[in-house]
Each structure stands twice: as structure tokens, then as C-alpha cells.
Amino acid sequence: MENLGFGLTMTVLGMGLVFTVLALIWGMLNLLTRFDRPEPTAADEATPAPEAVLMADGQLTPDEVAAIAVAVAVHAAALRREAAPAMRSYWPGSLLFASRWVAAGRTRQNQSWQRRR
Structure with a gap:
């Protein structure tokens, strides 16, 4: 105890x-x-409000256009991974045996155990 x-x-x-x-x-x-x-600087205080960022004729600013372009590129890359095999950068199933350790472990899992004599 x-x-x-x-x-x-x-x-x-x-x-x-x-x-x-x-x-x-x-x-x-x-x-x-x-x-x-970081301490706020005078440049941070001088940035306009988001409503005032639009150009005079209602167009998007170059920064907003760049942000939209990046978002579209990231979305397209994500969809490419989900697309048909013709659109993929690798064939389905080609990354299953990416390393020898993974292949050896799967081989051991798929073989039935037998006692050594």
C-alpha cells in the first residue's frame, strides 16, 4: 500500500x-x-477607409484586382486536384507508395503472419 x-x-x-x-x-x-x-505610425493613420478606396468612376483599385487574381489562382489550383485525371499533375494512385517505409508497412499489413520454424 x-x-x-x-x-x-x-x-x-x-x-x-x-x-x-x-x-x-x-x-x-x-x-x-x-x-x-508594432506601434502605429503616421502612414497607418493616413490610410483611407475601405469605402474611399474605390476609384472615382467606381472601378476596383489595382490592389483589389491583384487580390482577386490571387484568390482565383488558388481556387483553380484546388479544383485541379479534384478534377479528372487528365487535369491532374499526378495520376491517381501514383503517390500511394511514396516512400519505402510506407510500402514496407503496407506489405506487412497485407501478408498474414506465419510462425517461423
Whole structure:
């Protein structure tokens, strides 16, 4: 029974130490992020409101056009991975055996175990 008490004491002390260190690290990270915030500059205050960014004739600004172009390119790349095999950059099933470790593990899973004699 004394071993059980010692084991429980060590468990509580160990877990308490781990969570105390995690809490200290969490607190230090929060403290560092508060001190690491950039100070606002005059250029940040001079940026216009989003409503005033439109050009005089209602057209999009070059920054907005660039952002839309990037979003469309990322969306097209995502759809290319889901498309038919003719559109894919790799054939379906070609990445199944990407490494020798994966191939060896799958081979072991698919073979039934037999005792050595």
C-alpha cells in the first residue's frame, strides 16, 4: 500500500510540475505578444477607409484586382486536384507508395503472419 501512495504522490507532483511549466510558458508568450505589437505610425493613420478606396468612376483599385487574381489562382489550383485525371499533375494512385517505409508497412499489413520454424 505504501508503494501505491508513493506512486500517486509522484504522479501528482509530476503532472503538477508539467502543468505549472506549461502555464508559465503560456504566460510568457502572452506577455511577449503584448510587448511585441508594432506601434502605429503616421502612414497607418493616413490610410483611407475601405469605402474611399474605390476609384472615382467606381472601378476596383489595382490592389483589389491583384487580390482577386490571387484568390482565383488558388481556387483553380484546388479544383485541379479534384478534377479528372487528365487535369491532374499526378495520376491517381501514383503517390500511394511514396516512400519505402510506407510500402514496407503496407506489405506487412497485407501478408498474414506465419510462425517461423
